[in-house]
Amino acid sequence: MFAFLINQGSRRRNLAARRGGARSYVGREKVKQHKLKWVVLIFALGAVMMLGACKKKVAPPPPPPPPPPAAPTASLTASPDTIQKGQSTTLTWQTSNATDVTIDGIGAVQASGSQQATPADSTTYHLTAKGPGGTQEATARVTVTSPPPPPPPQPSATEEELFSQNVKDIYFDYDKSDIRGDQQSSVQGDAAFLKQHPNINFTVEGHCDERGSTEYNLALGDSRASAVKNALVQAGVNGTNIKTISYGKEKPFCTEHTEDCWQQNRRGHFVYQK
Amino acid sequence: MSFCDLRLGGGGNRLVMSSMVMCRSRFHPAKFFVLILTLLIAVLPCFAQDWIRTGTGLGVEKVRLAVPDFKPANQDPKDAELLKTFNDTLWNDLENAGIFDMVSKSFFPVQTPGNPADVRFGEWSSPPPNAAMLAFGNLGVTGNNMTVQGWLYDVKNVTSPQVLGKQYTDAATPEAARITAHKFADEIIFRLGGGIPGIAESQIYFVSSRTGHKEIWAMDYDGNNQHAVTKLGSISLSPRISPDGSRLAFSSLARGGWEILMYSTDLNRTVSFPRFGGTNLSPAWSPDGTKLAFSSSRGGDPEIYVVDAGGTSSSLKRLTTSKGPDVSPTWNRKTGAQIAFVSGRTGLPQIYTMEADGTNVQRMTDEGYAVSPSWSPNGQFLVFSWIRHYGPGAPGAQDIYIMDIASKQWVQLTHDGGRNDFPYWSPDGRHIIFQSSRTGGDQIWTMLADGTNQKQLTTAGSNTQPNWSFK
Numbered sequence: 027m028f029a030f031l032i033n034q035g036s037r038r039r040n041l042a043a044r045r046g047g048a049r050s051y052v053g054r055e056k057v058k059q060h061k062l063k064w065v066v067l068i069f070a071l072g073a074v075m076m077l078g079a080c081k082k083k084v085a086p087p088p089p090p091p092p093p094p095p096a097a098p099t100a101s102l103t104a105s106p107d108t109i110q111k112g113q114s115t116t117l118t119w120q121t122s123n124a125t126d127v128t129i130d131g132i133g134a135v136q137a138s139g140s141q142q143a144t145p146a147d148s149t150t151y152h153l154t155a156k157g158p159g160g161t162q163e164a165t166a167r168v169t170v171t172s173p174p175p176p177p178p179p180q181p182s183a184t185e186e187e188l189f190s191q192n193v194k195d196i197y198f199d200y201d202k203s204d205i206r207g208d209q210q211s212s213v214q215g216d217a218a219f220l221k222q223h224p225n226i227n228f229t230v231e232g233h234c235d236e237r238g239s240t241e242y243n244l245a246l247g248d249s250r251a252s253a254v255k256n257a258l259v260q261a262g263v264n265g266t267n268i269k270t271i272s273y274g275k276e277k278p279f280c281t282e283h284t285e286d287c288w289q290q291n292r293r294g295h296f297v298y299q300k
Numbered sequence: 301m302s303f304c305d306l307r308l309g310g311g312g313n314r315l316v317m318s319s320m321v322m323c324r325s326r327f328h329p330a331k332f333f334v335l336i337l338t339l340l341i342a343v344l345p346c347f348a349q350d351w352i353r354t355g356t357g358l359g360v361e362k363v364r365l366a367v368p369d370f371k372p373a374n375q376d377p378k379d380a381e382l383l384k385t386f387n388d389t390l391w392n393d394l395e396n397a398g399i400f401d402m403v404s405k406s407f408f409p410v411q412t413p414g415n416p417a418d419v420r421f422g423e424w425s426s427p428p429p430n431a432a433m434l435a436f437g438n439l440g441v442t443g444n445n446m447t448v449q450g451w452l453y454d455v456k457n458v459t460s461p462q463v464l465g466k467q468y469t470d471a472a473t474p475e476a477a478r479i480t481a482h483k484f485a486d487e488i489i490f491r492l493g494g495g496i497p498g499i500a501e502s503q504i505y506f507v508s509s510r511t512g513h514k515e516i517w518a519m520d521y522d523g524n525n526q527h528a529v530t531k532l533g534s535i536s537l538s539p540r541i542s543p544d545g546s547r548l549a550f551s552s553l554a555r556g557g558w559e560i561l562m563y564s565t566d567l568n569r570t571v572s573f574p575r576f577g578g579t580n581l582s583p584a585w586s587p588d589g590t591k592l593a594f595s596s597s598r599g600g601d602p603e604i605y606v607v608d609a610g611g612t613s614s615s616l617k618r619l620t621t622s623k624g625p626d627v628s629p630t631w632n633r634k635t636g637a638q639i640a641f642v643s644g645r646t647g648l649p650q651i652y653t654m655e656a657d658g659t660n661v662q663r664m665t666d667e668g669y670a671v672s673p674s675w676s677p678n679g680q681f682l683v684f685s686w687i688r689h690y691g692p693g694a695p696g697a698q699d700i701y702i703m704d705i706a707s708k709q710w711v712q713l714t715h716d717g718g719r720n721d722f723p724y725w726s727p728d729g730r731h732i733i734f735q736s737s738r739t740g741g742d743q744i745w746t747m748l749a750d751g752t753n754q755k756q757l758t759t760a761g762s763n764t765q766p767n768w769s770f771k
Binding site: 201203238239240241242244245246247248249252271272276 | 538595685
């Protein structure tokens with residue numbers, strides 16, 4: 027196309043030069059004018075070329091389709107992104123081309139804005155921006171750390187400690203799996219604590235002393251663990267929180283060959299389940 | 301008394317000795333009835349010893365057998381090393397068989413045979429060897445192969461002496477020499493032991509803690525070739541090999557508790573077996589290998605259950621219902637129709653028997669602490685571990701006892717201190733393997749079923765719960 031224009035230009039110029047030869051004065055004047063025209067033409071050509079190059083993307087020669095609705099954009103940040111339990115953080119979001127903006131856990135919000143949030147646990151905030159052009163999502167993670175020095179009465183932090191302080195193992199007589207009289211107070215104390223902490227899951231391990239035979243002791247240890255579980259359930263503890271396992275004489279607490287040691291090993295032992 | 305003395309050996313002698321002392325001290329006409337009473341007491345165990353011997357095939361008449369060392373068949377330098385292994389193994393197998401009176405090597409003639417042509421019958425059949433049978437042969441290495449020729453001769457039958465003639469070819473390794481000796485020993489034992497196959501090629505499975513964890517191990521019946529089977533890093537107990545030797549059931553502490561695990565000796569790995577929940581212990585194969593009995597607390601109380609060998613849950617059936625632990629089942633090895641087990645239903649554990657469907661429960665022991673029954677291959681006996689006199693002031697020794705099931709008569713087989721537990725029958729019914737702490741820690745021991753010839757097989761770590769393969 028540009029080659030054609032250039033050719034056309036040079037043809038006009040030749041034509042003008044021939045006319046100039048016929049009428050000399052006017053011709054000279056006209057030659058001057060022609061020179062000017064020629065310069066203008068060059069500039070015009072250059073301008074056309076530059077314009078043509080620029081407009082090529084926006085307006086391609088085939089009739090352009092109607093532009094699609096612009097896709098929404100969305101961004102979400104939390105500042106600070108790490109807080110201690112109880113502190114708050116500022117959520118800031120920006121969206122464009124969106125008609126419907128929601129943040130999970132907060133609900134519908136303005137297209138752009140900021141808000142304070144006090145998550146109890148580490149949370150990933152999730153923003154959804156819906157518009158005619160589609161849906162855009164953005165997330166921001168807020169990490170919640172527990173306060174470094176655990177304040178004394180924080181039940182969730184020291185549940186395990188409370189468990190080990192309050193729940194007493196149950197001891198058995200030789201070859202017996204029934205709960206003897208002097209262990210009833212331990213059972214009642216254990217049950218009282220466990221009923222106050224109904225979310226604690228735990229295991230009752232049945233143990234035996236070294237004197238019996240391996241297989242029989244494993245069965246006996248199982249009976250001891252079951253006896254402890256049954257006694258707790260009877261005292262009102264939720265049985266679904268209680269697992270039982272027998273260790274027989276496989277994991278003794280004490281390895282001396284004395285009655286004191288054997289008594290230590292004949293027990294239902296409580297283990298807190300995290 | 302002399303009647304008893306003549307017939308008795310081993311453990312029975314103690315009883316006779318003690319009654320003789322009693323006789324001397326009380327031999328007075330005024331107290332003649334005491335002597336009669338003493339005699340009766342002495343005679344009872346005398347018969348008891350007799351039924352063990354008859355019942356276990358450990359006849360009073362032992363075949364007098366001479367076994368001179370096999371000779372080198374050629375000049376190969378490897379002959380000597382393999383011959384030492386072969387000769388030691390063969391002698392040990394035949395001596396342990398319990399049916400031979402082995403002729404001492406010091407009675408042997410100067411020249412011993414390596415081939416039939418070298419046998420001088422008179423030198424063997426007359427004193428001092430006075431042998432009835434002679435086992436001899438030779439071993440030669442050619443290249444990488446070893447050839448063994450062995451014969452068994454009835455030296456009193458000069459015209460037709462050969463009872464057995466065998467030739468074996470295998471790799472020229474000490475391992476192959478041991479296996480070949482076991483094979484030849486089993487042939488001799490089969491011919492001279494009433495047609496009962498020998499046990500020299502059988503295996504022992506047991507629990508060993510020598511790696512720091514209780515794992516299942518295996519060894520040859522004579523304690524050789526000890527090697528780990530499982531490497532689970534947990535606690536694995538109560539190995540029981542299936543009658544065909546292809547699967548090993550045992551109990552192992554898995555994440556949720558004690559479960560029965562199944563190990564394939566063909567694939568050398570554990571294969572899947574259902575988990576039943578609760579504490580699952582002490583599996584026992586029925587003699588036909590189609591069922592497993594075991595103890596499970598899946599229903600709350602440890603009870604005996606039976607399930608098919610694949611563990612199909614629809615085949616799971618509870619056999620016992622009594623409160624108190626029920627554990628350690630063992631099937632009647634001959635019929636498969638009864639199961640003996642341990643129950644704490646009356647307090648201290650006792651041995652009971654029942655039909656394989658759970659009916660007709662019979663209590664077998666009447667006192668003390670009785671555990672770990674194993675039913676003999678001929679169906680006649682139970683062997684078990686018993687603290688007979690349990691309680692304050694009682695000695696509390698835990699020993700191995702054998703009981704005739706029909707009469708409930710029993711005889712004590714171990715007297716040497718320590719805790720003796722988990723006896724198990726050999727496939728020929730002539731031997732019992734067990735664990736004993738008499739040397740300090742628990743180790744595996746064997747003995748003849750009359751309590752004689754007790755030998756320690758393991759030394760490294762703590763070794764418990766031996767189980768003898770079915771063949």
